[in-house]
Amino acid sequence: MTITASPPSPARTAAQVQGLWLGVAGVLMFALSIPMTRLAGGTVDAPQLPPAFVAFGRAAVAGVLSVLYLAACRAPWPQRREWPALAFTACGVVLGWPLLLGLAVRRVDAVHASVVSGVLPLATAVLAALVLRQRASWGFWACAGAGLGLVVGFAAWRGAGALVAADGWLLAAVVCASAGYVSGARLSAGRPAVQVICWVLVLSLPLTVPAAVLTRPTAPVAASAWVGFAYVSLFSMWIGFFAWYRGLALGGTLRVSQVQVLQPFLSMLFAVPMLGERLDAMTLAFAAAVLAVVWLGQRQRVH
Template structure:
């Protein structure tokens, strides 16, 4: 696997990290169907996607203020503020806004397949940030994964790419960057403090935007259920598990469990949203999973020197 030596044993921290990573992936797997449930479709819109993105961060931000006060968490220092701001740009604003806009146009199954390259994107950014040199095999897999996603999007778009696909790929990049910077912060702050400070730092923007975009007409109760989930779990509790997992087991190792996320998202979208899974979609998803799995097992060399 990239960036880590082969070993015949697994440390307790690594094992805990992998288990927490699986829990985080399951929680995040529901994010796409629940975001679709909250925002609805272009034909039957519910909550404004911008309200969903900013409102969920505002709710989680208020809870974070209470958590930080109750635990007596220390204030971030120096460069930590910059990393917090960068993490917020990725996981508080970039991923939720772009995903919400995208799933208004395409179904959750479609979004799940495209977002399947998230683990490779995370590994690529981690390798660059951690000053590691991925092998040619790793880059080949990364390009193959991107080609598969583009091919799937073109097939679903009847020969052409949709704006929603560009939004989804942008969301993947934002989330990957946020994951890596958040994991770096977890070395100095606890994983719980990382996401809480990220959300608190974002409050001056999330609260007023959420207020401005709040619904003025009634929406379905199911939309509020989706909003509650992405506010409490996707935007808050899930990150407690995920950042702790990355800190315990290592970013490059633990991020491998993300290969399960698109399949879980697709399977969950069927009962939650009544979406349909076809054989070709499953084939593309399986191909993306295989490429991601192989790619994340390719060697990555650590660069020496500054």
């Protein structure tokens, strides 16, 4: 007797394709975050919006939009046991990542920051393995060590043999984002992921709104800085998550999440025409090596 596999359902195939394109759209939005953050904050020589204002202000804008969204979809209030995890997630993705990234990209260019932050997917996997007490293979830990070594080596090369403070801020930002992603993922087991990020932003409003007011710019800034601020508020902090999480749900987490490894390259490509930065062969080589290690690490066995 011959058994043949039934062809995939056309509806299911269409949903997977739609999910993949939504995932690509989410990655494109997130890839612009680093160049737009530098555009909003400027450089040490030509400062624009204060990094603290960019971090707190973008979360405040996204938080107000989240209030409207949660009210429109009549989302249930978080349970008491969820509040600590929501607060921890907020510390990572609403406060830590944007603030540390903003401080860093005032001192190093967006291309530099894109390479260092390229280990974010692998760092998230490492924290998930530690927090969830999973048994990872030696290959997984070897990739994690290689990824960190590549990033530190790249930072030292760009710093003429020494690490600079901005590299420490970038690595700390990666840790903050990874911790926030892991905490948010655990919360997403009980409610839609989009609602999780919205509640995280709403919970942060009592802090982000006053902080944004206190850190607002006191001197005129370029119109381009406000464009960068508007982008990171609307797309990096809010709309991007809608596209990304919807893409994961429709296309499958395993399939769609793989496109995230392209994010560092996209960030660098955007930074060249937007900010006039230079992309040299050695930087591309480091970025390709980081991408390869992240790609390989995601395929290692974790029990």
